[in-house]
Amino acid sequence: xxxxxxxxxxxxxxxxxxxxxxxxxxxxxxxxxxxxxxxxxxxxxxxxxxxxxxxxxxxxxxxxxxxxxxxxxxxxxxxxxxxxxxxxxxxxxxxxxxxxxxxxxxxxxxxxxxxxxxxxxxxxxxxxxxxxxxxxxxxxxxxxxxxxxxxxxxxxxxxxxxxxxxxxxxxxxxxxxxxxxxxxxxxxxxxxxxxxxxxxxxxxxxxxxxxxxxxxxxxxxxxxxxxxxxxxxxxxxxxxxxxxxxxxxxxxxxxxxxxxxxxxxxxxxxxxxxxxxxxxxxxxxxxxxxxxxxxxxxxxxxxxxxxxxxxxxxxxxxxxxxxxxxxxxxxxxxxxxxxxxxxxxxxxxxxxxxxxxxxxxxxxxxxxxxxxxxxxxxxxxxxxxxxxxxxxxxxxxxxxxxxxxxxxxxxxxxxxxxxxxxxxxxxxxxxxxxxxxxxxxxxxxxxxxx
Numbered sequence: 001x002x003x004x005x006x007x008x009x010x011x012x013x014x015x016x017x018x019x020x021x022x023x024x025x026x027x028x029x030x031x032x033x034x035x036x037x038x039x040x041x042x043x044x045x046x047x048x049x050x051x052x053x054x055x056x057x058x059x060x061x062x063x064x065x066x067x068x069x070x071x072x073x074x075x076x077x078x079x080x081x082x083x084x085x086x087x088x089x090x091x092x093x094x095x096x097x098x099x100x101x102x103x104x105x106x107x108x109x110x111x112x113x114x115x116x117x118x119x120x121x122x123x124x125x126x127x128x129x130x131x132x133x134x135x136x137x138x139x140x141x142x143x144x145x146x147x148x149x150x151x152x153x154x155x156x157x158x159x160x161x162x163x164x165x166x167x168x169x170x171x172x173x174x175x176x177x178x179x180x181x182x183x184x185x186x187x188x189x190x191x192x193x194x195x196x197x198x199x200x201x202x203x204x205x206x207x208x209x210x211x212x213x214x215x216x217x218x219x220x221x222x223x224x225x226x227x228x229x230x231x232x233x234x235x236x237x238x239x240x241x242x243x244x245x246x247x248x249x250x251x252x253x254x255x256x257x258x259x260x261x262x263x264x265x266x267x268x269x270x271x272x273x274x275x276x277x278x279x280x281x282x283x284x285x286x287x288x289x290x291x292x293x294x295x296x297x298x299x300x301x302x303x304x305x306x307x308x309x310x311x312x313x314x315x316x317x318x319x320x321x322x323x324x325x326x327x328x329x330x331x332x333x334x335x336x337x338x339x340x341x342x343x344x345x346x347x348x349x350x351x352x353x354x355x356x357x358x359x360x361x362x363x364x365x366x367x368x369x370x371x372x373x374x375x376x377x378x379x380x381x382x383x384x385x386x387x388x389x390x391x392x393x394x395x396x397x398x399x400x401x402x403x404x405x406x407x408x409x410x411x412x413x414x415x416x417x418x419x420x421x422x423x424x425x426x427x428x429x430x431x432x433x434x435x436x437x438x439x440x441x442x443x444x445x446x447x448x449x450x
Contacts, residue, residue, distance in 0.1 A: 023266070023273040023366070024313040030263030031317025031362040032324060037259045038358065039325035043349045059088070059120050059206035060215065063222075066231045069201040074229065078205060083218045086208035088116045091192045091201065096163040097153055097183070104163070105152040109185045111192025114138065120206050124186055128175040136174040140191040144175045149183035160185070162195075169195060257426050263365050264430070266313065268437065270306055270369030278302060278373045285377050286385035299378040306370025307363060314362030318355055322348070399442035405435030 063078065072089065079087040091111035096104045110124065114137045117125045126137040126144035136142050143160055145153070153160065160171045177186050193199045209215060219234050278285070285298055293301075326348050409431035415424030 020273065020309060023270045023309045023369075024316070026266035026269035027263070027310050027313025027362050027366055028266075028317040028320060030260070030266040030365065031314050031358055032320035033259035033262045034256065034361065035318055035321030035355065035358040036324035036328065037255045038354050039321065039348060039350065040328050041255070042351075042354070043325070043329060043347065060209045060236075061207040061219070062235050063205040063207065064233050064235055065203050065229075066233050068231065069198060069203045070229050070232055072200050072202045074232070075202060075205055077225075078207070078222070081218075081221075083210055083213040083221075084207055085210040085213075086116055086120055088120045088206040089113055089189055089202050090204040090206060091189055091196075091198060092203045093192075093196055093198075095185075095196075097149070097185075098161040098163060098168070099153050100157065103152075105149070105183055107149060107162070107183050107185055109143075109162075109187065109192060109196075111187055111189035113189055120208050123179040124177055126175055126177055126186055129173075132174045138188050139172075139174070140188070140194065141169070141171050142174045142191070143171045143185040143187045144177050145173060145186075146177050146179045146181070146184040148181065149185055150176065152183050164196060171195075253421055260361075263361060264433070266362070267365035267369035270309060270366050271372060273309075274302060274306055274370050274373035275376065277305075278377045282380060282385050285380050286382040289380065289382040290386070295378040295380075298380070299374045302374035302377045303367065303370050306366045306374070309370075310363040310366025313366065314359040317362055318359055321358070322350060399439060402435050402439035402442065405431045405438065409435060 063074070069091070075087060075089045078084060089112075093109050095107050095109050097107040099105055112121075112124055114126060128134055128136050128144075133139070137144070145160070150157075158173055160173050162169050162171060171187075177184065179186075187195075193201065209218065222228065222234060285293075289295070289298065329348055409428045412424040412428035412431065415428075417423070417425075
């Protein structure tokens with residue numbers, strides 16, 4: 001009987017390969033889109049968090065302008081407070097570096113005070129190259145590059161050309177810094193202020209508090225001090241990554257849900273293919289039933305076919321999704337045009353956990369799509385089908401389930417968001433889609449009856 005069942009399934013695949021190929025392709029595309037979006041988002045967030053940790057070091061607090069910059073006179077006021085052990089001024093800006101082959105490389109430029117960096121942010125400490133002046137870190141028109149900037153501009157380059165507005169400036173490359181992440185250049189803060197025309201301006205102050213200082217009381221005293229700038233924020237070092245993660249969360253969730261719609265389409269195509277296959281093979285199923293194949297075994301046979309299609313589609317989808325993610329990171333960046341991770345050039349970070357999750361979703365979609373055709377094969381009346389008198393009658397309560405799903409979709413459309421994510425709205429769209437599809441046979445029959 002097992003050999004007969006294998007031959008039975010193989011004959012269907014051999015005579016109608018396009019049906020199985022369509023189902024496999026649908027599952028593959030659904031898994032590939034969902035998995036690639038996850039890989040791109042996860043890689044971008046990981047790289048951004050790593051860059052923030054590397055560039056910011058480990059200060060206790062950051063005073064950061066919400067937008068633009070603030071007057072450097074605040075640095076003197078804060079640095080003299082008894083709760084502050086060490087204060088490090090930073091001027092941060094974005095620029096374009098011109099590589100040797102005329103490429104424009106986005107470059108993050110940090111102006112820093114090298115005298116306090118070893119204590120508060122050692123990864124940013126300039127390291128002069130062999131033969132360079134040991135006071136180069138204080139010299140004007142001199143920069144130190146990290147590995148990403150070196151790779152983008154050229155390992156052998158000794159000069160760096162920066163595009164600043166409508167003019168260009170040429171700087172001397174005097175060494176390197178250990179900070180990872182995207183392309184980064186470090187220079188003396190006074191030289192950076194003169195270079196970018198921002199004399200007397202800062203964008204950040206990193207603070208190391210004195211031992212035993214009450215952080216909450218210190219933050220409250222800062223906010224209540226006279227003349228406190230309205231655009232200045234007090235944050236902990238990890239807040240930047242968390243803030244960007246929260247800001248981009250809705251964007252990332254929307255991309256993932258849109259990708260999962262393709263997986264839903266895959267489940268629907270698996271359902272269509274297997275429903276047609278069961279209808280075409282109804283008499284063969286009935287004959288197998290007469291020969292001893294039980295209804296439960298017929299159900300398992302169709303489910304096994306759907307899982308086989310899902311397995312092939314999921315494996316192919318994971319491979320295609322990985323390729324799409326690598327291409328997307330290289331061409332579009334980590335935000336796919338969203339603008340949330342500007343200046344970050346993430347590398348692909350592949351993990352087994354998400355791969356198994358999205359591969360499992362592909363199998364689940366195929367199993368869901370094959371469930372109703374499998375139930376139809378199980379419910380076939382063998383004698384009537386062999387005589388050509390028709391298959392089993394459609395379930396009478398199908399239209400009730402469809403109407404219930406549509407009503408649930410309408411009700412969920414007005415539900416509030418959960419933790420800032422419109423989960424109910426996503427479920428509403430899903431229920432409306434499934435309910436509309438389930439109602440189609442009943443509506444068409446109703447129309448023909450009239």
